[in-house]
Amino acid sequence: xxxxxxxxxxxxxxxxxxxxxxxxxxxxxxxxxxxxxxxxxxxxxxxxxxxxxxxxxxxxxxxxxxxxxxxxxxxxxxxxxxxxxxxxxxxxxxxxxxxxxxxxxxxxxxxxxxxxxxxxxxxxxxxxxxxxxxxxxxxxxxxxxxxxxxxxxxxxxxxxxxxxxxxxxxxxxxxxxxxxxxxxxxxxxxxxxxxxxxxxxxxxxxxxxxxxxxxxxxxxxxxxxxxxxxxxxxxxxxxxxxxxxxxxxxxxxxxxxxxxxxxxxxxxxxxxxxxxxxxxxxxxxxxxxxxxxxxxxxxxxxxxxxxxxxxxxxxxxxxxxxxxxxxxxx
Numbered sequence: 001x002x003x004x005x006x007x008x009x010x011x012x013x014x015x016x017x018x019x020x021x022x023x024x025x026x027x028x029x030x031x032x033x034x035x036x037x038x039x040x041x042x043x044x045x046x047x048x049x050x051x052x053x054x055x056x057x058x059x060x061x062x063x064x065x066x067x068x069x070x071x072x073x074x075x076x077x078x079x080x081x082x083x084x085x086x087x088x089x090x091x092x093x094x095x096x097x098x099x100x101x102x103x104x105x106x107x108x109x110x111x112x113x114x115x116x117x118x119x120x121x122x123x124x125x126x127x128x129x130x131x132x133x134x135x136x137x138x139x140x141x142x143x144x145x146x147x148x149x150x151x152x153x154x155x156x157x158x159x160x161x162x163x164x165x166x167x168x169x170x171x172x173x174x175x176x177x178x179x180x181x182x183x184x185x186x187x188x189x190x191x192x193x194x195x196x197x198x199x200x201x202x203x204x205x206x207x208x209x210x211x212x213x214x215x216x217x218x219x220x221x222x223x224x225x226x227x228x229x230x231x232x233x234x235x236x237x238x239x240x241x242x243x244x245x246x247x248x249x250x251x252x253x254x255x256x257x258x259x260x261x262x263x264x265x266x267x268x269x270x271x272x273x274x275x276x277x278x279x280x281x282x283x284x285x286x287x288x289x290x291x292x293x294x295x296x297x298x299x300x301x302x303x304x305x306x307x308x309x310x311x312x313x314x315x316x317x318x319x320x321x322x323x324x325x326x327x328x329x330x
Contacts, residue, residue, distance in 0.1 A: 008034035022075025149213035
C-alpha cells in the first residue's frame with residue numbers, strides 16, 4: 001500500500017470515528033485529505049469504494065445509515081463500541097514490535113494530517129468526539145527509559161555515562177561507553193559500544209540501566225567500526241550469558257488473576273498480616289517483566305531473584321515519586 005493511500009485511510013478512520021453522525025460520501029470528500037485529488041466524481045467514488053473495502057477487510061466496522069429520516073443518501077460512521085479492543089496481554093518481545101509500530105504513528109506525517117482532518121470536521125459543523133485519539137492512538141509503552149538518550153548519543157557520536165546493574169548482582173556500577181548502536185534482540189533492547197572502563201566492546205541491556213543517561217564530551221567523536229555486526233555481537237554475547245534464576249512471587253489472596261494464569265501455585269504465606277499464595281512463574285525475559293509485575297502494585301511481591309525484586313521496587317518508587325510531584329504541581 002502506498003504512503004498516500006495509507007495516510008488517507010488513517011484520516012478516513014479518524015473522520016468516521018470522530019463523529020456521532022452519519023456522514024455522506026460527498027461530505028467525507030470535502031473533509032478527508034486525499035479525496036480532493038480525485039479528477040472527477042466517478043474517480044472519487046471508485047477511490048472511496050476501494051477504501052471502504054480495504055477498511056472492511058482490515059476488520060474496521062463501518063456502519064451505514066441516515067442521521068435524519070428524510071435524508072435520501074446513506075452516510076457512514078464507525079461506532080467506538082465495535083472498534084475498540086479490550087485489554088491485550090503481550091509477551092515482552094511482542095510488545096517491543098508493537099512499540100516500534102507506535103513510533104511510526106507518532107510521525108509528523110500522520111499526526112499532522114490527522115489533526116487537519118479533525119479541524120475540517122469541526123469547521124463543517126460535525127459533532128466531533130474529543131477523545132477520539134484515546135481510541136486510535138497506541139498506548140503500549142515498552143521502550144526503556146534510557147532508549148531515547150542512548151539513541152540520540154549514537155546519532156550524535158557522543159560518549160555516554162550511566163549506572164548499570166549487572167545481571168547476577170544487585171550492586172550498580174558506573175559505565176562510560178562509546179556507543180555504536182541500539183538494537184533489539186529477542187524482545188530486549190541492547191546498547192553496543194566500546195567500554196572505556198574495560199577497554200573492550202560490550203553490550204548492555206537497556207532494562208538494567210539505572211537512572212538517567214549522561215553525555216560526556218563533545219558530539220562527533222565516536223564512530224562505529226565498519227566490521228562490527230551489532231546484532232550478531234549481541235546474539236553471541238547473550239548466548240554465553242548465565243541462565244536466569246527461577247522467579248518466585250507472593251500474590252495476595254484473590255488478586256492479580258492475570259499473573260496467576262501464568263504461574264504455578266506452590267504454597268501459602270502471610271506477609272505483614274496479609275494472607276497470600278506462593279507461586280512460581282517461568283519468565284522468558286525477567287528484566288523486561290519488571291514493569292508488568294510492578295503494574296499489580298502491592299498485590300504482588302517478588303521473592304526471588306533479588307535482581308528482579310529490586311527492579312520492581314525501583315519502578316514502584318518511581319511511580320510514587322511521579323504521583324507526588326504531580327500532586328504538588330496542582
